[in-house]
Amino acid sequence: MQFEYLHTMIRVSDLESTLKFFSEGFGMVEVSRKENEAGRFTLSFLATQADIDRAGITPPLESPLRAGIPMVELTWNWDPETYDGGRNFGHLAYMVDDIYEAVEHLQSLGVTINRPPRDGYMAFVRTPDNISIELLQKGGPKPPKEPWASAENIGTW
Numbered sequence: 001m002q003f004e005y006l007h008t009m010i011r012v013s014d015l016e017s018t019l020k021f022f023s024e025g026f027g028m029v030e031v032s033r034k035e036n037e038a039g040r041f042t043l044s045f046l047a048t049q050a051d052i053d054r055a056g057i058t059p060p061l062e063s064p065l066r067a068g069i070p071m072v073e074l075t076w077n078w079d080p081e082t083y084d085g086g087r088n089f090g091h092l093a094y095m096v097d098d099i100y101e102a103v104e105h106l107q108s109l110g111v112t113i114n115r116p117p118r119d120g121y122m123a124f125v126r127t128p129d130n131i132s133i134e135l136l137q138k139g140g141p142k143p144p145k146e147p148w149a150s151a152e153n154i155g156t157w
Helices: 015-024 049-055 100-106
Strands: 003-010 027-035 041-048 072-077 087-097 113-115 122-126 132-137
Touching: 003 100, 003 132, 015 027, 015 041, 015 072, 015 100, 027 049, 041 049, 072 087, 087 100, 100 122
Parallel strands: 003 072, 087 132
Antiparallel strands: 003 087, 027 041, 041 072, 113 122, 122 132
């Protein structure tokens, strides 16, 4: 079983000032930006120029998660929100070869599957210190499969 690191997500209260911080302070480049009207949020994916050059890609990217480079995902919720208790740190994300094999392996180790892969694509678990980890199926969703297709969320993710 193989896990491929994708990104770390953080929630931000001011997207433009945070973009300036990462671009001017760390030399990072915005490789993708997605506006979600229905969910009222914006996602901005950032990468270092060295990683962009190494991968031979040219921003902006339609599918940043398929770029194969480590990124920081900035999530800006349009409605003001106070981030306390570490809520501004979102999650780590990993691409997996087989989402069902990955969650079954983790479950066999006693890990709770907080958000089961009902869609054959995405699952969430938490570390012993309650840090969320997102697992995404490489190459797109697999067909829904029981017991996961009808599994309920457990706790928060």
